[in-house]
Amino acid sequence: MQTEVKQPTTSEWNRKKVSVGIENHYRSSNTVTLFNGDCMDLLGEIPDEEAMLVVTSPPYNLGKEYERVLEIDRYLAQQKKVIEECVRILHPMGSICWEVGNYVNNGEIIPLDILLYSIFHDLDLHLRNRIIWHFEHGLHCSKRLSGRYEVILWFTKSDDYKFNLDPIRIPQKYPGKKYFKGPKTGQYSCNPNGKNPGDLWVIPNVKHNHVEKTVHPCQYPVGLIERLVLSMTEEGDLVFDPFMGVGTTAVAAVLNNRRPAGAEIRGDYYDIAVDRIKKASTGELRTRPMDKEVYRPPKKSKLAINPFMES
Numbered sequence: 001m002q003t004e005v006k007q008p009t010t011s012e013w014n015r016k017k018v019s020v021g022i023e024n025h026y027r028s029s030n031t032v033t034l035f036n037g038d039c040m041d042l043l044g045e046i047p048d049e050e051a052m053l054v055v056t057s058p059p060y061n062l063g064k065e066y067e068r069v070l071e072i073d074r075y076l077a078q079q080k081k082v083i084e085e086c087v088r089i090l091h092p093m094g095s096i097c098w099e100v101g102n103y104v105n106n107g108e109i110i111p112l113d114i115l116l117y118s119i120f121h122d123l124d125l126h127l128r129n130r131i132i133w134h135f136e137h138g139l140h141c142s143k144r145l146s147g148r149y150e151v152i153l154w155f156t157k158s159d160d161y162k163f164n165l166d167p168i169r170i171p172q173k174y175p176g177k178k179y180f181k182g183p184k185t186g187q188y189s190c191n192p193n194g195k196n197p198g199d200l201w202v203i204p205n206v207k208h209n210h211v212e213k214t215v216h217p218c219q220y221p222v223g224l225i226e227r228l229v230l231s232m233t234e235e236g237d238l239v240f241d242p243f244m245g246v247g248t249t250a251v252a253a254v255l256n257n258r259r260p261a262g263a264e265i266r267g268d269y270y271d272i273a274v275d276r277i278k279k280a281s282t283g284e285l286r287t288r289p290m291d292k293e294v295y296r297p298p299k300k301s302k303l304a305i306n307p308f309m310e311s
């Protein structure tokens, strides 16, 4: 099935004015592949070593509307099958980023990244970072501390991997700082292009008043994935997501002229993903900019003033 036929040329990509062609089956020449079905079926169509980046947030086994809760061993066995296929399609210089939270069982939390680590390790992948994604909103717990982070496990297939820090540098804290001793005394000491963003990323999660919010209960933000896409791939590279949801990975890839491919088993999410990808390709999709500061209400705003304290 094809939902749009027109394939953009590179200059059209740059103008971001045409809607991209979205193919339901994989071919290396596709600009965007979005399969409505089980990811294992789509993975079976993809040749070895095609993808420069595999990035996903898999079902967390939490009993969300799109998943059935499984015994943890069965869940891990299912994940292992998908991960093995993702490793097969991964380019030798490529990266896999698995974004997960905690599985909760009778109030006990089970950190999925800890359970999943050995699957990747046994497949000879190399862990480069365990990125903590911190956000400030979510469920308020009464019998434990409220969960305010998830984890991205970033693995590479080899020691020779694509990684470009420059597109994801963030402003320096002290850009005016100078060397105070040695041969460079008096010169500015920090990189004028910004600093390494580190492995703790503070990016708002997609809650109800977020510009990217759709009906999906567990969307991740486009900006989170753009950081991975921009640093781990180049234009034209294939970015694969086995659990596409409402297409956030594909949006991040299309906005940066990469070729996304992925699967979503539910038709309603698939349709939203198609719509978002088309809008992203024509510049009509509203997304939160990757480096936008977290909003802090002005000290004198009504919301920031504590009504229970006397002034």
Ligand SMILES: C[S@@+](CC[C@H](N)C(=O)[O-])C[C@H]1O[C@@H](n2cnc3c(N)ncnc32)[C@H](O)[C@@H]1O
Pocket (backbone or CB within 6 Å): 037, 038, 039, 040, 056, 057, 058, 059, 060, 066, 216, 218, 219, 220, 221, 242, 243, 244, 245, 246, 247, 248, 249, 263, 264, 265, 266, 269
């Ligand atoms: C955590 S959500 C991903 C959300 C996505 N990151 C986004 O921002 O929209 C996991 C998704 O995987 C889908 N899913 C579950 N099993 C699947 C399978 N075997 N193949 C493809 N998609 C599947 C679910 O329907 C759900 O939308």
